[in-house]
Amino acid sequence: MRIFFSRVVPGLLLLTLLLGLSNEYAVARPSRRTQDVAYVPPTDPAFDTERHRLDVYAPKKQAAAPRPVVVFIHGGSWNSGNKNFYSFIGRRLAKQGVVAVIINYRLAPQVEVPAMAEDCARAVAWTAQHIAEYGGDPQRLYLMGHSAGGGLAALLTADTQRLARWGMNPSSIRGAILDDPAGLDMLDYLQKMQYPGDEQYLLPFGNSPAVWRDVSAMYHVTASTPPFLLFVGGETYPSIRNSSEKFRQKLVALGQHPVLQELPGKKHVPMVLQLYWQYNIIYRELLAFVHASGAQSAR
Template sequence: MTLFRFLALPAVLVFVLLLLVANEYAQARPGRRFADVAYVPTTEAGFDTERHRLDVYAPRQRAASAYPVVVFIHGGSWTSGNKDFYSFIGRRLAKQGVVAVVINYRLAPAVQVPAMADDCARAVQWTYQHIAEYGGDPQRLFTMGHSAGGGLAALLAADNELFARRGLATNPVRGAILDDPAGLDMYDYLRKMKYDGDEKYLVPFGPDQAVWKAMSPMYHITAATPPFLLFVGGETYPSISSSSELFRQKLRRLGHEPQFSVLAGKKHVPMVLQLYWKDNVIYQALLKFVGPTTQLPTTTTPAAVPATSAK
């Protein structure tokens, strides 16, 4: 079977995600959701009214100091996925004292991965410039992603040029949390074309090997790259487990020892579905990684509300 099948959102995953989202709206909400915020000017040529949007999940109450910030990037083989499926991640993080930003980005075949990476960088740039309005600390901004989103989260942390071309002198990402990441080395993967159907990856990545390499975080990490928190399923796909291990080894050679955990028995899809439960091992490690988190107050003083409407 091909990696393409594994990374696309299968019908069963969509069904489970929709159930989780429905359950979220049936429960009391510990935070505030600011939905469908445009991170690209709506007047800009090429603005995509669906894909150039993000949701902010902020703790409901004020705190003495700003909260850490996590930007979550969904997976889906660079061809599918939607931020609305992952509201449970935003709410779980907000409940634990983290401002979460869950983003959309354009997908193939409409665009290829370089444009997706630019969209994600623009979403991070918007977050860096505006998250203080929602109680977040722009100096403690982290990326997080599952599957293809994990590869993009790693690329944002490693490739400073994505932000330099947008006018940021320094990369605002302070670290990345990778949940069963795909695409860490698409240059190697696409040159080998080991599996039936791998030509489908040429839709999001195109035929140019220079692009494959440029979009692979493996070739951007340096001694100055911020830290990584990396989780891999013990029963995930061989391409993910092997590329994650090689990524870990390169970080070690550069003087970084990433926090690396293999979760026994976990397959690729359950690696993201487990984030529905706030006490799971990924959140436990994440809170230490981005911390210290601010202790949520016990009073009912509401957090400041920016101009965007809250839900």
């Protein structure tokens, strides 16, 4: 997860610019967007009027049966990012027969990663409770994330207690799609501190190795953890590539059969930018993974 602040911030600015332009095109696609839904009650003392919200993207075309649901968690080094940047993912998924939920969550320095994970768990629990109203199947939920969001998606998939605390049956989570995930093993990463600038991650993760371990999916996966699809860029940060392979090996040792695909030539930010195009490999694999049907023509 070699994500230097000086390199990631310019990348995120580029991402913001490109996605802002792409959204003008994506907004016309055949989907229905329900925007800025509060997944934490406004009466909750912790309610954040911006960060505790999500968007739902549903296909306009009616289906005979409830559709699979993908909850997408954005990245941004645990200190930046916004669901509004990723409307193109919601619309692309809806266009292909999936109900998509794109969420916000609180960020550092306002909160640390354990609170971010709780926010994401509450968003997933809201989805399980309400997604049938949008044509989604609450028993077929899949978590997806890029970068820091990939680490959070993996954590919620593996650590069933975080979802159960919010009244959700964790068996509703059928799998996870990780796109160049960061944070799969922060205990190892922060103990080594082998890259320049790694001290910055003590802001979102704090100083306790016990916390680093608790928010790392690596230490929660079991033989019964739902299946994973993992994608890493051929030119991504070495630590992301290494931790993803280590994660795969851990799952294999548990008797699982995870899929890990390296996409040649892709750097970290382009790994999410490519999701603007409907026919990239991640969508092709994702649709088979979630057993989506009723995808509309790209034309």
